[in-house]
Amino acid sequence: MTWETVIGLEIHSQLRTQSKIFSGASTAFGSKANTQACAVDLGFPGVLPVLNEEVVKMALRFGLSVNAAINKNSIFARKNYFYPDLPKGYQISQFEIPIVGEGSIEITLESGDNKTVGITRAHLEEDAGKSIHDLYDDYTAIDLNRAGTPLLEIVSEPDMSSAKEAVAYAKKIHALVQYIEICDGNMQEGSFRCDANVSVRKQGEGLGTRAELKNINSFKFLEKAINIEVDRQIDILEEGGSVVQETRLYDSIKNETRSMRSKEEANDYRYFPDPDLLPVVISDELLEEIKKDLPELPTEKKIRFIDTLGLSPYDAEVLTSQKEVAEYFESIIKQGADSKLSANWVMGDLSAALNKSQLEIVDSPISADELFLLISRITDNTISGKIAKDVFKLMWDGKGSVDEIIDKQGLKQMTDSGAIESIIDDVIANNPGQVQQFKDGNSKLLGFFVGQVMKASQGKANPKQVNEILNAKLS
Amino acid sequence: MHNLTVAELIKGLKNKDFSSLELTQHYLDRINNSDLNAFISITEDEALSQAKEADKKITKGSSSILTGIPYAHKDIFCTKGVKTSAGSKMLDSFISPYDASVTKKLNNENMVMLGKTNMDEFAMGSSNENSYFGPVQNPWDTNKVPGGSSGGSAAAVAARLSPFATGTDTGGSIRQPASLCGITGLKPTYGRISRYGMIAYASSLDQAGPMTQSAEDAAIILNAMAGFDKHDSTSANKSVPDYTQCLKNSINGLKIGLPKEYFSEGLDSGVEKIVMQSIKEYESMGAEIKEVSLPNSVHAIPAYYIVAPCECSSNLSRFDGVRYGYRCKDPKDLNDLYLRSRSEGFGEEVKRRIMIGAYALSAGYYDAYYLKAQKVRQLISEDFKKAFKEVDLIMGPVSPTVAFDLGSVKDPVSMYLADIYTLSVNLAGLPGMSIPAGFSGNLPVGLQLIGNHWSEELLLNAAHQFQKRTDWHNRSPAEGQGARR
Numbered sequence: 001m002t003w004e005t006v007i008g009l010e011i012h013s014q015l016r017t018q019s020k021i022f023s024g025a026s027t028a029f030g031s032k033a034n035t036q037a038c039a040v041d042l043g044f045p046g047v048l049p050v051l052n053e054e055v056v057k058m059a060l061r062f063g064l065s066v067n068a069a070i071n072k073n074s075i076f077a078r079k080n081y082f083y084p085d086l087p088k089g090y091q092i093s094q095f096e097i098p099i100v101g102e103g104s105i106e107i108t109l110e111s112g113d114n115k116t117v118g119i120t121r122a123h124l125e126e127d128a129g130k131s132i133h134d135l136y137d138d139y140t141a142i143d144l145n146r147a148g149t150p151l152l153e154i155v156s157e158p159d160m161s162s163a164k165e166a167v168a169y170a171k172k173i174h175a176l177v178q179y180i181e182i183c184d185g186n187m188q189e190g191s192f193r194c195d196a197n198v199s200v201r202k203q204g205e206g207l208g209t210r211a212e213l214k215n216i217n218s219f220k221f222l223e224k225a226i227n228i229e230v231d232r233q234i235d236i237l238e239e240g241g242s243v244v245q246e247t248r249l250y251d252s253i254k255n256e257t258r259s260m261r262s263k264e265e266a267n268d269y270r271y272f273p274d275p276d277l278l279p280v281v282i283s284d285e286l287l288e289e290i291k292k293d294l295p296e297l298p299t300e301k302k303i304r305f306i307d308t309l310g311l312s313p314y315d316a317e318v319l320t321s322q323k324e325v326a327e328y329f330e331s332i333i334k335q336g337a338d339s340k341l342s343a344n345w346v347m348g349d350l351s352a353a354l355n356k357s358q359l360e361i362v363d364s365p366i367s368a369d370e371l372f373l374l375i376s377r378i379t380d381n382t383i384s385g386k387i388a389k390d391v392f393k394l395m396w397d398g399k400g401s402v403d404e405i406i407d408k409q410g411l412k413q414m415t416d417s418g419a420i421e422s423i424i425d426d427v428i429a430n431n432p433g434q435v436q437q438f439k440d441g442n443s444k445l446l447g448f449f450v451g452q453v454m455k456a457s458q459g460k461a462n463p464k465q466v467n468e469i470l471n472a473k474l475s
Numbered sequence: 476m477h478n479l480t481v482a483e484l485i486k487g488l489k490n491k492d493f494s495s496l497e498l499t500q501h502y503l504d505r506i507n508n509s510d511l512n513a514f515i516s517i518t519e520d521e522a523l524s525q526a527k528e529a530d531k532k533i534t535k536g537s538s539s540i541l542t543g544i545p546y547a548h549k550d551i552f553c554t555k556g557v558k559t560s561a562g563s564k565m566l567d568s569f570i571s572p573y574d575a576s577v578t579k580k581l582n583n584e585n586m587v588m589l590g591k592t593n594m595d596e597f598a599m600g601s602s603n604e605n606s607y608f609g610p611v612q613n614p615w616d617t618n619k620v621p622g623g624s625s626g627g628s629a630a631a632v633a634a635r636l637s638p639f640a641t642g643t644d645t646g647g648s649i650r651q652p653a654s655l656c657g658i659t660g661l662k663p664t665y666g667r668i669s670r671y672g673m674i675a676y677a678s679s680l681d682q683a684g685p686m687t688q689s690a691e692d693a694a695i696i697l698n699a700m701a702g703f704d705k706h707d708s709t710s711a712n713k714s715v716p717d718y719t720q721c722l723k724n725s726i727n728g729l730k731i732g733l734p735k736e737y738f739s740e741g742l743d744s745g746v747e748k749i750v751m752q753s754i755k756e757y758e759s760m761g762a763e764i765k766e767v768s769l770p771n772s773v774h775a776i777p778a779y780y781i782v783a784p785c786e787c788s789s790n791l792s793r794f795d796g797v798r799y800g801y802r803c804k805d806p807k808d809l810n811d812l813y814l815r816s817r818s819e820g821f822g823e824e825v826k827r828r829i830m831i832g833a834y835a836l837s838a839g840y841y842d843a844y845y846l847k848a849q850k851v852r853q854l855i856s857e858d859f860k861k862a863f864k865e866v867d868l869i870m871g872p873v874s875p876t877v878a879f880d881l882g883s884v885k886d887p888v889s890m891y892l893a894d895i896y897t898l899s900v901n902l903a904g905l906p907g908m909s910i911p912a913g914f915s916g917n918l919p920v921g922l923q924l925i926g927n928h929w930s931e932e933l934l935l936n937a938a939h940q941f942q943k944r945t946d947w948h949n950r951s952p953a954e955g956q957g958a959r960r
Contacts, residue, residue, distance in 0.1 A: 039573055043793040045566065046553045046575055046672040048707050078789050080836070082813055089792020140809075142797070270836035272845055275679035275786055278708050 003200045003237075005230050006207060007166045008120075008158035011173055012151050013183040014127070014191040015058045021126045021150035022049030022092065029189050037129070037144040043087030048276050051076075055150040056280055058182040059099045059124050060290045062152060065180050065297055066119050068103025070287060076124075076277045080270040084142050085129035093153075095271045098123030099280060100152075105176070106299060107168045108317045117169050118157030125151050152182070158197065158207070163226035167219050170194050171321065174219075175298055179323045187217050194222050199243070200233045208233070209243040213257055215250050225250035229257050301326055309339040318347055324361045331368040337375045345375060349392050366395050373402040387411050387459055414461045417469065420453070423461065424469050427452045438474055446470065476501055477635040478951060481544055481692040484638055488533060488543050495533065495543030499526035499587050502545050506589060506636045511612045511621075513631040515550045516558050517590040525587040532585050541584040541699055547637035549628050550591035551598055552578050552683075553672040561674045562594040562606040562624075565794045565801045565820035575672020576704045577641065577683055584699055589637055593627030596822045597791065598648055598676040600624050601893040602884065605824045610881055613656060614952040615918055619878035622652030628686045629656035633919075635951055639687040639696055643673060645680045646779050647873070647897025650909035653686055654873035654921025657911045659938065659948055660686045661693045664928050665904035666711035669704030675790040677783035678709070680901040689948050690910060690938035694718035697931065713929070721932035722939045727761030729937065732866030734769045737896055743876045745915030750872045753912040753922045753941065757870070760940060767862040767869065771854040775898040776891055778855065781835050781848035782902070787825075788832025794820065827887060856903040859927070868937055869925040872896050873909045877918035896923060906931050910938045911947035919947070 020027055023040035040047045063070050077095035100122035106114050129144035154173060160166040174192055177183035185192050199210035213229055216222050228250075233243050247266075248257040296304070298320045305316035320326045325346065332342045350371065354364060366374075374391060377383050383391060383406055394405045406412055414420055427449060428435055438445040446467075453466045476493065487493055499522050506517055522545065529543035553559045553571035555578075560566040574582065581588070595605040603611040603626025611626040613619035614634035621630040628640035629652030642649040644662035653660025661684045668683040675681060685696035698719065703712040733754065738747060758764050796802035796816025803815035821829070835844035862869060874893055884890045900907040905925055912922035922941075926934040942948050 042798060044553075044572070044799070045559065045561070045569065045674045045793070046571075046670075048671050048709075050706060050708050080789050080792060082792065082795060084795075084797050084809065087793060087798065089795060090789050268838045270789070270833060270838075270841075272785060272789070272836055272841070275677075276675075276708065 002203050003230075003234050004203050005161055005163075005226075006158045006199045006201060006210075007160040007163070007226060008197040009156045009160070009166060009170060010195040010197070011154040011156075011170065012127075012193040012195075013154060013173075013177050015055050015150040015152055015182055016184055017052055017054045017058070017150055019052060020148035021052050021055050021124065023148055025148065027149050031145055033141070033143040034145060037147055041087065041144055041148040043089070049092060049274075051277060051280065052150065055124055055152075056099065056282070057286075057290060058150075059122060059152055060282065060287065061180045061182055061294060062122055062154070062177065063100035063103065064287075064291055064294060065176055066100075066103035066105050068119060068122070069101035070282060071097050071099055071101055072282045073097065074099040074123075074280045074282075076274045076280070077271045078274045081267045083128065083131075084140065085131045085144065085147065087129070087144060087147055091126060091128060092274055092277070093125035094123035099282075105169070105172055107165070107172045109168065110164060112314060115159075115165070117159045120155040120157050122152055122154045125153060127151050152177075158199075163223040163230070166196060166226055167223050170222055171219060172298075175321055175323060179295060179298055181295075190217065193217060196222065196226055196229075198226055198229045198233070200230055200237065208237075209245050211243065211245070211257070212247045213250050214247060214260065221250060221252050224252070224255055225257060228255060232257065298323075298326075309333065311339060311343055315343045315347065319343060322361070328361050328364070328368045332372045332375065335369075335372045337372050338379055341375055341378065342372075345371060349389060353392075353396055365398060366392070370395060370402060377402055377406065381413055381415060381462055382406060383411055383413050384459065384463055387413070411460065414457050415465065417465060420457070420461050420465050421469055423453055423456045424449075424466070424473060427456060428473060435474065446474075449474070477505060477638075478949075479638070480688045481541075481638050481695055482689070484544055485540060485695070495526040495529040495545075495587060496523065498543070499523060499545050499589070502589055502637055505634075506631075509634060509636055511614055511617070511630050511634055511636075512609050513593055513611050513621075513627040513634070513636060514547070514590040515560055515562065515593050515606075515608045515627070518557055518588055519590075521557065522587050522589050525585070529585045529587060539584050541581075541586050541695070543585065543587060545587040545589050545638060546581065547590055547592045547628060547631045547640040548578065548581075548588050549625055549641050549643060550594055551643055551674045552641060553674070554578050554588070554591065557591065559591070559674070560607070561598070562596040562608060563821065563825070564607040566674075567607065567801065569800050571672075573672065576669035576706060577700055578672060580699055580702070581641075586699075592625070592631055592640055595624035595626065595648075596825050597674065597787070598624040598643055598645055598681075599787070599824050599828055601647070601651055601890055602879070602881075603627065603652070604881065605822055607822060612881070613878045613918075615657065616878065618880055619918065620655065620881050622655035622874070622878065624648040624652075625660075625686060626652045629653055629658055629660070632656070632658045632686050632688065633952060639685060639692055641683060641700070642686040643676075643681055643683045644897075644901065644907075645676050645682075645783060646901050647894045649684050649686060650873050650897050650900075650907055650921070650923060651893065653909040654923075655878040655919065657914075657919025657921070657947070657950065657952075658686060658688060659690055659693050659911065659942075660684065660909045660921075661697065661931070661934070662900065662907045663697065663701065663931055664711075664906045665901075666709055666713075667697075667906070667929075667931070668700045669702070669707040669710045671704055671706040671710075675786075677786040678790060679786060680779075680783060682901070690908075690935050690942050691719065691722060693908075693938070694722060694935045697935075716932060718932060718935055721936045724936050725761070726757070726937055726940050729757070729762040729868065730866040731757055731762050731764050732767035732862055732869045733764060734767050734772065734862070734869060734871055736769050736772045737871035741875050741892070741895065742872060743915070746872050746874070746876060746920050749913035749915055749920040750870075750922055753945075754870060756941060756944060757937075760944065765866055767866055769855070769858040769862060769899065771851065771858050772899050774851045775855060775902060776895060778848045778851040779894070779898040779902060780831070780891060781844050782852065784828040784832030785836050785845050785848075786832070788829045788836065791821075791825065791829055796820070824887065852902045855899050859899070859903050859905060859925075863927040867926075867933060868930075871923050871925075873921040873923040877915050877920060900925055904928065906934055908934050908938055910941060911950070912945075913947055919950075
């Protein structure tokens with residue numbers, strides 16, 4: 001039997017404001033427990049929330065980036081439930097009328113095809129504090145530093161049909177929020193969190209009962225959690241059972257999902273408009289201002305890389321998938337480097353080295369300027385591409401600048417035709433058998449001669465010249 | 476000295492007839508000798524040191540108009556370092572770490588806080604009998620209720636324990652006790668005074684205001700309390716006029732509307748007589764009297780008793796025994812902590828309203844209750860809008876009866892009916908006032924004045940003109956009913 005998977009994601013993206021969504025307290029991460037919560041965050045009697053205007057602008061940046069409908073009058077509502085890390089006994093969120101309405105985003109699938117994923121809505125809300133259950137034996141500790149931190153919850157349509165698609169979408173949103181500088185994207189610190197709504201159905205049938213997966217803090221886990229959940233649901237259905245609508249926690253250590261609460265146990269949140277806050281009114285002027293202020297978006301950048309730099313769609317996709325990578329690449333290009341060659345270096349040697357050392361591109365030991373120099377030394381024939389790979393490794397290990405390494409190691413390319421000719425003459429003289437075969441028509445042997453020449457020149461002979469001279473001498 | 480109005484005390488301080496310290500000590504003595512239970516906390520030490528500070532400022536000439544004037548603060552306003560209980564066991568141990576914006580404003584004037592006044596728990600009640608700290612007695616007859624929820628403030632001003640007091644009004648909590656205690660009470664337009672630091676009952680209805688002897692005093696105190704506050708998004712960013720400047724205008728030609736619905740069944744005939752007498756007084760001052768209709772006012776009680784409990788059920792969720800306030804002994808687990816802290820910490824009426832609100836907001840009932848009530852609220856607003864096209868002010872009774880016996884109203888719904896003439900004003904966000912208009916038996920009767928949004932100047936002037944021609948507001952129970960000072 002063929003099963004279809006249906007996935008929708010809810011992404012909580014922490015907005016990069018200095019202060020909280022409804023108070024003046026700082027949002028900095030990692031401070032001593034309960035030092036960044038003021039009377040408002042602590043829910044003291046009599047305190048009132050005041051909206052941080054910055055979060056509205058950030059939400060609008062997002063909305064405009066996904067071509068969403070913007071609600072010019074959105075409303076904050078109270079989501080009521082009791083929990084010790086929720087000081088007021090309600091979370092201020094948006095319910096009926098979110099600031100960002102329907103939009104969409106294009107993702108690139110592994111096949112190279114594009115797919116449009118619908119965005120249902122994106123709304124502003126405050127984060128809760130943290131409950132720490134393992135600090136004391138008999139008590140739960142509460143840290144309210146995070147209480148009141150602004151979040152944009154981005155809800156997708158159930159448009160993804162595999163874990164891989166869900167990850168592609170999540171990555172796309174992750175890249176976007178960093179491009180438009182509304183979120184630092186730090187998943188370890190919880191700045192970007194995904195919940196996945198997963199269901200399966202037989203081909204052509206209506207939507208199945210879904211489970212909501214929570215507690216997923218990396219793309220790797222997102223993929224694993226969805227796959228494991230899909231398998232679980234298919235097993236149940238194939239055995240004639242039925243899936244229960246519930247919230248499930250993903251346990252990355254055991255690689256399993258566990259029931260957290262069923263639909264019946266779910267809270268009735270008793271949403272109603274928060275009477276302490278006025279509707280958020282968006283003027284046309286503000287929208288215009290924000291539109292003007294938006295940077296080039298990943299999709300726009302990708303198209304530009306294809307159209308004006310002549311990159312392949314695949315290369316353009318990879319290079320624009322992360323803001324920092326695109327910035328790194330562009331700063332090489334801006335200095336005049338060949339775009340295809342630069343793309344290969346960034347996606348090839350640099351990316352491999354970064355992966356191996358588990359570094360982000362912003363922490364690369366080789367700066368974009370240095371990589372530009374290395375690439376220039378290839379195009380100006382100082383070194384060959386092959387030698388450049390060795391130079392790159394030495395640069396990575398901090399052995400000096402491009403030119404220092406070329407100098408010190410004597411790696412400068414041999415471009416003196418006389419010198420190359422004399423090496424070629426030696427090779428020809430030492431290999432009369434092969435010369436004869438070549439002359440008899442075995443043209444494949446050219447590679448053999450090139451190899452011998454390069455070997456004799458310790459790889460420094462200019463390959464183009466070697467080819468030319470060899471061809472002339474052997475014909 | 477204690478019969479002087481704030482306006483008179485300001486002059487006395489300026490002329491050095493007495494010092495703020497003398498004044499303060501005098502009121503403190505009166506409070507300490509009073510059995511009305513009008514105060515939850517008497518802040519004697521703080522008051523005396525504030526008075527000394529004020530006297531220094533007065534001597535140095537760096538005082539403002541209200542410097543050194545003592546007052547009583549409803550125990551719903553947060554006061555830094557002083558217990559702020561909201562009349563509840565839940566907050567019996569709560570010392571606020573910050574000042575409400577209103578408290579700050581009065582502190583900035585170097586005013587002297589005598590203490591915190593008794594009130595119905597979390598401002599829920601119309602008789603002050605819902606206070607954890609016991610009921611307040613009506614100074615005109617100690618067997619009677621003072622009204623509520625600002626019952627302590629009203630009794631304190633009526634008994635001249637304080638020159639004025641602050642109050643809050645969610646459904647009549649300034650106007651009704653003002654009426655029942657024979658003082659002047661003003662509930663301004665919603666948004667006129669900051670709600671920051673005022674413990675929330677029903678956020679969309681709560682509004683602070685002055686409780687004073689006279690309309691002139693109300694104008695003086697409103698000047699100090701009003702204004703935009705960046706900490707309260709619902710406070711209006713609207714300039715504050717000098718409310719004392721409007722008190723000289725003639726009311727000749729003023730159009731006064733009497734809502735026919737306010738003079739129907741249920742209105743005590745003694746109260747009606749006094750209200751009609753006062754209307755005649757206005758007529759004799761040149762006002763035109765006209766009947767108007769507020770057809771949806773009959774729905775005010777049900778609408779209010781949905782909206783207010785819904786908001787309160789959420790506003791009071793923060794009292795969970797986790798961070799401050801009452802916590803039950805030896806909680807077994809989290810649920811037990813919540814359940815017992817809230818069951819033991821809240822009084823009956825508060826729990827009743829939380830239950831009603833939580834029910835009305837729950838899935839499947841929201842549309843039928845909360846949304847419906849909001850629609851009714853809209854209709855009530857439109858009734859007023861229509862009426863104010865025809866008239867400048869609306870007048871009528873504040874309360875259907877005079878002060879009733881302590882303990883006499885046992886069933887909550889009958890108690891809710893006491894608010895029938897005051898609730899609509901809150902639902903529509905309008906300013907309303909109660910001024911002393913006479914006596915029925917030996918108990919005071921108030922006249923209610925209702926204005927359009929932001930018409931406080933008109934209201935205060937109309938009240939002041941009445942008080943220029945009558946002396947009901949000057950009568951005090953200390954000298955016995957009907958006696959003049």
